[in-house]
Amino acid sequence: MGGVMTTEEQSERINLIPIYIMGKQYMVPESLTIMKAMEYAGYTLIRGVGCRGGFCGACGTAYRVLGDPKLYFGLACQTVVQPGMYLAQLPFFPARRAAYHLEDLEATSTQLFSLYPELLRCLGCGACTKACPQELDVRSYMAAGMRGDIAKMADMSFDCIMCGLCAARCPAEEGQYNIAILARRLYGRYMAPRSAHLAERLEEIRAGQFDATMEELKGLDENALKERYKARDIEPK
């Protein structure tokens, strides 16, 4: 969005820097994220964009910076451009996903290894950890998986947005994020402690305990409802 301003006026006010999108140079304002810089350069994005807020993992990007031998990784929607950035979008990196039905599984290491035998081939090299834009210790969650520690793998991988950058870097061809979500689902269904109050509430609803009150509330007119609403007691913090 933004007002009417000529390019010259803009560049007087905004510092423009060179970046390279798939090899081609564009001058873009230095404050933009990679994603907004691509749009500034004229791209209409279809691939490599989703939430625009760091949650969906659609916008994985690999880049180099002129004069720097290192290869960097980031999310295009969360990373600010730098002068001399060479960008390549990695909107999707294929990784194997095992076929399973959660309800037929057991939360055991044997189960994890039989669905993902490649888990045991992890070399512990740490290339995944370096690539992870969520700063997860991917190598360690893989190590936890290799030890059969499903709870730990679930906990450590929790913030994974399944962007696939770890898989793109892995010499052992792991699909880390797919193994991790299996660990989390196994944990959530089979290992997490169950909540007694939830089970009780389900029983109460099934037994019709709230039916009468609910019918009554549905029948109230606006004024009566307002009175009830005002009279609510608020549970302290």
Place this chain on the structure above:
Amino acid sequence: MSGYPPEMQESIRLVESTRLRRLKETFTAMTLDEREAILKGFHPDYKDETFHAVRLGVSKGQRMPIELAQVVEGRPHIGPDFDVSAPIIETDVLVIGGGGAGASAALLAQEQGAKVTLVTKLRFGDANTMMAQGGIQAADRPQDSPPIHYLDVIGGGHFTNVPELVEALVVDAPFVIKWLEDLGMMFDKEPDGTMMEEHGGGTSRKRMHSARDYSGAEIMRTLRDEVRSREDDITVIEFSPAVELVKDDKGQVIGAVVMNLETEAYHFIKAKAVVMATGGGGRLHYQDFPTTNHYGATADGVVLAYRAGAPLGYLESMQYHPTGAAFPEQIVGLLVTEKVRGLGAQPVNKFGDQFVYPLEPRDVEAAALIRECKERNHGIITLTGQPGVWLDSPMIELIHGPGTIEKALPAMVRQFGRFDIDIAKEPMLVYPTLHYQNGGVRLRADSSTDVPGLFIAGEVSGGVHGHNRLMGNSLLEITVFGRRAGRAAAAHAQQMTWGTPSLEHVAQWNRELEENGIDTGVVAPILLPDYARKG
């Protein structure tokens, strides 16, 4: 190092100087009359000149933001002569939209024995659901109950909600939590299994269930993984948004025309029932507000269902989230979850003073922030001219102990940390941002609509939340009504009989546009916002 410029740091010193005092005293909540007055004065919904009454269709006269009316009154992508004799796919249930509502519908329809095709605009899960942080409501603690939840929902919605829809929402809620748990979702719990539940704006009981601050992501990726586990029965087609519903000569919806986003080719998918689950419209940027919504949130479902004859409702109220990021520039508009206030952070002005109860219903809270900046000039103005007030996050650690923020709000820590702002030590600058579509396509408690064969679920619908949704009731809505829609669509698919495919509703739409002299210059649904700089 602080990511804030010196002028802002000066104001932060003031915020720090009042912090200990503020820990002991919270600004009082408004009365219903005070709420009404502040809404009328400062909420964007009350700026009449930014609204437009729609000029054609079954809900003629329905007021909505001008930007939305432009797409609702838009021209269809395809003409009435588009060939609907040869579908590329035939299925029992077609689900349009790969967010939480669509995924839930697909799963439940499949469980009823239906073959399901799910089409979505971007990737499966590139959706508002993925972005929700705060949590999901359900009355499952002994001191709470579905009737208490009901009152909170209806009061929050200004007593305009449809009672049967609210009943469905609050009574199904505990069952949905159980369902998600059985699918392997990891809720935040105490070691004995007790759910950790917090307040949200407008709640009278703590009933916000969370999964750290990735609550929506955890729901979305769990549902998505389960859909992928059932690939024999559920086919997912990405980058293929629907651009028109297809009906038959009996007036039933029998599928949709989708567009391949890359080749721009149109295809007909034939189905015995259709679930519309396309989410909201934040990317239409009403009144030029920034938005929290994902890239594909362009109100497509409202456009499509309306053209097919389904009534709309409640679209005169949009939800502006009180706390969007206002600094730094790169993340302006992105959500600062309500959980931050739920955990005890107060909004304070540039002098370090409180000016509003932290957990008013969202519309009231947003109006109070706008008043503090626009009328009283007690806000900070950033270098780019963006107003904002402080949200005093460091209070959280004083209330709940050091390390709480890192543990409870990792996504927030990360988002601000990228710009050298440590939210455990420094407050965040916030201002309202366009967040949620309260209204949409009207539905019944079983998710059906006035148009046979068309079922609705999620943010695209209208009626559940009345004129204002409370946090945590939307993740609940998408699972409750997603499941209901899936079930009802599968049941419809079992007993329907085909008529002859027809695009007569498109022909009629075009006639009405012409008769009323309407030409908004827009081909709708627009599918994606236009952010590319031209030239």
